[in-house]
Amino acid sequence: MTESVPPVTPTALFDTAVVAGVGLIGGSVALGLRQRFLARRVIGLDASMDVLREAEALGVVDEVRAQCGEWLRGADLVILAAPMRALAPLARELAPWLSPSALVMDVGSVKGGIAAEMERLGVRSFVAGHPMAGSERGGVTHASAALLENAVWVLTPTDHTPLTALSRARSLVEHLGAAPVVMPPDAHDALVATISHLPYLASLALTHMVARDERLSLLAAGGFRDLTRVASGDPRMSRDMVVENKEALRGALSRFRRQLDRLEADLDEPEELLAAAQEGKRTRDSLPVVRRSLLPAKFDLVVAVPDRPNQIGAVTQALGAAGVNIKDIEVLAIREEGGALRLGLESAEDVGRAAGVLRSLGFEVRARA
Template sequence: MSAASPSAPGPLFETAVVAGVGLIGGSVALGLRQRLLARRVIGLDASPEVLREAEALGVVDEVHTRGGEWLRGADLVVLAAPMRALAPLARELAPFLNPSALVTDVGSVKGGIAAEMERLGVRHFVAGHPMAGSERGGVTHARAALLENAVWVLTPTDHTPLTALSKARTLVEQLGAAPVVMPPDAHDALVATISHLPYLASLALTHMVARDERLSLLAAGGFRDLTRVASGDPRMSRDMVVENKGALREALTRFRRQLERLEADLDEPEELLEAAREGKRTRDSLPIVRRSLLPQRHDLVVAVPDRPNQIGAVTQALGAAGVNIKDIEVLAIREDGGAIRLGLETPEDVASAAAILQTAGFEVRGRA
């Protein structure tokens, strides 16, 4: 069938609201728009300046500085405020939420917000934590690609409807991330060890250097790598570890035991050697994500209706115009259609392909 006038497939959500348009919230919004997962993406933020920037960058379609009755039209709400502001934001928005809307968050501690949303009676809430980030914050540095291949933990409670969890999993998968499901307390115990404890350890080491100028003369690359997390935003980092202080205290207790064991091993060289070997095996087995080594991609996302030969119509139209497709990926398949990602060689190819396909009647969106 010809692609002269195909109808675009329906998105997963009609109206999505991202409350808190920073690095992660902005990246979620871009993912929703670029992967055609929401027909309209609204940014909610207390800062008019942030919202102006988000609109100018094409991160959102519409903006609001406060919640209100307009929220009842949203079928997806993503809470993306800083950790300390998450519960107050939930309390502000809860009276205006559509009871059937999927609500999730992106905070790094789950127990508190899960309990708060249950207290507020928000039934279709699924707490989430995308394990992604950047040393550069703010919507200016938001990228849909930030979420791709990231582990995204979902932490339902005993009261979470299975339909809500299923929708949340689909959302995460369609954003290009890998969902992992566990209870909130299990998540908080794990991040206390792998994220919050290293932050406190980094603070302790940097404080030792700060109190002895001689140490700073010798603190080179290895020390900088070990203490990198201490350079994060102090207020946000403080709020993160305080919110998880119960699990973090347990992790600190285990850490002290490990230090005491290693201190004792100083008098047992063979034991210390085995500890070093175990440490090397563990460290060398950790997965490495080298996004910076990947070649820059110039992508175009195309909505395709559920009709025969639609992907063929896309590739034939571009091939006839001499546009070389370097990569192709099916992003979504639904009853009324789906979306495909075309990997192209240059930004100029993206612009040419977009014009060609729009003329043919396809809905397209570029992707950084």
């Protein structure tokens, strides 16, 4: 018989976290904070009560709020996750209520504007950032902590960013399972203009060509769909994203036109076109593959464990005795008073059975979405 253990919850990095804007990315951050035991309490702030009710029902957040107020002073982590056009107004609304000691971050795809706005507002412990993750399917319904795993998360401090704030932001990103990369805001905006915003405009151009000739749509197979996938994103959010970064994007468009001109000229030079194709293949094949969760997130269970010997054994033995098959196991984090394990199970039913077994032994568990 497996010996029971005293209840344990890993020491949280933050006591109270507020996610302002509970959409795809904000919801994914909130889920990561809850499921990895990184915050004792996660509050969702959003102007839409429908969004808040859905986020609460899905277990994305612990509490919901529809308005800023005195309650915000108790937050030691605030994540701004509104769409690009709403980001600066949201910052202005929150700024008077923020604790000077709170770490404040954003997840917008353009960094120069929000970094300048937060400096103007005098929010000292602000670290601008951009997790390079997303989906054409938006909204909190599609939020998942797994979306952030192994993703590059760019942090863009300015000359006025405190080193302690940057260090705390890096630690949070790493604990969420992402890989932090640090660069200046303007460098980030120039790079994403090429690798993110330019492909979106190229997708629009290609889909517009198909829309204007019905015969093309009959022949648009998998390759075309893959190439134009980003055109399926939210039109308003995508429009705001590229407009916010228009200066850097104009430079990227100019370079892209030169590449197209060169390829057009190479149509008369087969060997040059072959060399261009070979370079393209080498570059495309060398791009890293970002691997998210290997198992469907809905079959995952996260278990809080104390930092003492044989805790993994206690968990696996108890589930083995109960007939629950563990297909994958991952140590998510070990902190001062314990850490967390991710268990990949075979089915939703196994998640429920495993949760019951482990709770009966004193473990705290959370199902992952």
